[in-house]
Amino acid sequence: TLGGYADFMAKEIAEQPEAIERLLSGRLGEKGILLDELKMTEEELAAVDRIYLIACGTSYHVGLIARTLIQTWAKVPVICDYASEFNYEQDVLVTDHTLCVIITQSGETADTLAAARKMHGMGAKVFAVTNVLGSTAARESDGVLYVQAGPEVCVASTKAYTAQMVACALFALRLAQSHGVMSAEEVATHYQDLKAIPDAIREVISRSWQDKQAAAVFRSATSALFLGRGVNATTAYEGALKLKEVSYLHAEAYPAGEMKHGPIALLEPGFPVVAIVPADRVHDKTVSNIQEVNARGAVCVAVATDGDESVASLCEHVLWIPPVADELLVPIVAVVHLQILARYVARTRGCDVDKPRNLAKSVTVE
Ligand code: M6R
Numbered sequence: 477t478l479g480g481y482a483d484f485m486a487k488e489i490a491e492q493p494e495a496i497e498r499l500l501s502g503r504l505g506e507k508g509i510l511l512d513e514l515k516m517t518e519e520e521l522a523a524v525d526r527i528y529l530i531a532c533g534t535s536y537h538v539g540l541i542a543r544t545l546i547q548t549w550a551k552v553p554v555i556c557d558y559a560s561e562f563n564y565e566q567d568v569l570v571t572d573h574t575l576c577v578i579i580t581q582s583g584e585t586a587d588t589l590a591a592a593r594k595m596h597g598m599g600a601k602v603f604a605v606t607n608v609l610g611s612t613a614a615r616e617s618d619g620v621l622y623v624q625a626g627p628e629v630c631v632a633s634t635k636a637y638t639a640q641m642v643a644c645a646l647f648a649l650r651l652a653q654s655h656g657v658m659s660a661e662e663v664a665t666h667y668q669d670l671k672a673i674p675d676a677i678r679e680v681i682s683r684s685w686q687d688k689q690a691a692a693v694f695r696s697a698t699s700a701l702f703l704g705r706g707v708n709a710t711t712a713y714e715g716a717l718k719l720k721e722v723s724y725l726h727a728e729a730y731p732a733g734e735m736k737h738g739p740i741a742l743l744e745p746g747f748p749v750v751a752i753v754p755a756d757r758v759h760d761k762t763v764s765n766i767q768e769v770n771a772r773g774a775v776c777v778a779v780a781t782d783g784d785e786s787v788a789s790l791c792e793h794v795l796w797i798p799p800v801a802d803e804l805l806v807p808i809v810a811v812v813h814l815q816i817l818a819r820y821v822a823r824t825r826g827c828d829v830d831k832p833r834n835l836a837k838s839v840t841v842e
Contacts, residue, residue, distance in 0.1 A: 484630040485722070485819050485829045490681060492635045492812065493674035495625040496642050504667045508660060509650040514603060515619035521654035523573040528600070529556040530591040531579035532839070534633040534717060535640060538579050538605075540710040541807055542644035548804065549658060549666070550651035559587035563594060563842070570598045577603045579644070581628060581636035582838035583611020590842055592616060605643050607636045621647065630830045631837050632721045634815045637714065638677070641808050645670055669802045673809060679798045680812045687813055690777045690793035691820035693748050694725060701739055702729035702814075704752035705762050711752045711779075711807045715814030722829045723822035732765040745773030750817075751791070752810055755781040756803035766790050777817075779810045 481487035503510050514521070527546060529539035539556040546554050559578075562568070576595035580588045583606040592602045592613065604617035607625050614620045625639040649666055652658035658666075694700060700719060704712035709731040716729035730739050732751065743749070749769045753762040763786055769776050770790055779795045780787040788794050795813040800806045822829045 483830050485632060485634065485815075488628055488630050488635045489812065489815050489819070491626060492638050493677045495623075495635050495639045496674045496677070498624050499639055499642055500646075500667075500670055503646055504664060508653045508663050509646055509667065511621065511646060511650045513619055513621050514647075514650070516601070518654055520601075521651060522656070524552060524575045524651065525573045526569070526571055526575070527552055527554045528562070528568070528574065528576045528595065529554060529579065530559045530562050530576060530588060530595075532559050532585050532587055534637050534714060535579040535581060535585075535588075537710050537714045537717070538637060538640040538644060540713070541641050541707055542577075542579070542648065544707055545645050545648040545804060546651060549648045550655050551657050552651060552655065559585070559591040560842070562591050563587060568594075568598065570595070570600050574600045575603060576600045577605060577647070578613055578617070579605045579640055580611075580613050581607045581633055581640065583608040583613035584838040584840055586840050586842045589613060589616065605640055605647075607639070629837075631832055631835045632718055632818070632829070637811065638808050642670060642673065645805070666802065669805055672801060673805060676798050676800055676809045677812050680809060681816070683796060683813075684816050686793065686795050687816040688820050690795060690817060691824050693775050693777055693792060694719075694723070694821045695824050697725060697748050699742065700725060700727040700748040700750060701735075701742060702727060702750045702752070703732040703735060703762070703765055704729070705732045705758040706756070707804055707807050708752040708754065708810060711810050711814065712750070714811055715750060715752070715818070718815055718818035719821060721832050721835065722818050723825050723827055724833070725821060725825070732762045735765055735768065740768065740772070743769060743772035743774040747772075747774040748777065749774050750777045750779070750814070752779045753784075753787055754779065754797060754803065754806045754810060755784060755799065756806065763787065763790070779813050
């Protein structure tokens, strides 16, 4: 039931902090990160030399973030692919110690299940990150990590996205541990950083009025451009997908540095651009992109870190996020503004946010 919320999208956005707390609870033991669900021995985990992350849609965006976390923390090479592409590729390279991780909220996405079967056929172990107990993905995999986000009813995925990112972060830490590339102290520090995420999300949700105000920029727009760098290029992809799904407004997303290689031609006075520009290594580069946006009279809505005057002075609206200790975890917090923004834009345009046209909650045909 809606329990007082106007729609499931609003309810599920609000449920994110608790979902993540549930997932993180009791995951740090004496020997480090506890992920017994993996059903892999220490030796098997330590031997993993390549990982394929396979998923569709929003879950694919989780895969992009997971790739960065695994490569940065565990130093294991990762290939991330859309299941619908992967299934027809002939260049899949499976070693004796390749692990396939499928990421699927519903556990029923046909392309993703087909990818898992293909990998099993090639001799790889398959591990599923899913939200649905007893789903086909769970039943057919060698190990399952349930993200425990609770039923997600709204077709547009919100709480499963953030919970799946956290699940993959735990997996990356577990792998780093077994590969001997991270000290127990470092693991504990990353775990504490993850534990701080729910409160940061609560803070973002308490600032929904910022998204409501910014939604006015999109009321009569016909298109929007999302920009971000590094891990937040993925936040841009997910923000654009959310906006398209629920508001039917055309949106595309690019790594910010790619704007000058083509998309900049779209800019004209009033054109809405959403820039994800938190306080991180690439901040100043993205600020330069915002200046280019402004020079063409386009309207910039930014997601930025509290107190960032350099962004505030350039943008029509700023969706503020509190500081996040580890910049690789910012996507889990920043995306919440984009979920809320998409919902407000959809509502101002009269769309049914829970049941967008042409879409089903799980896509069970290949
Ligand atoms: O259940 P899955 O995670 O396998 O679903 C994959 C996509 O169909 C799904 O994420 C879709 O993109 C959502 N509607 C996005 O909000």
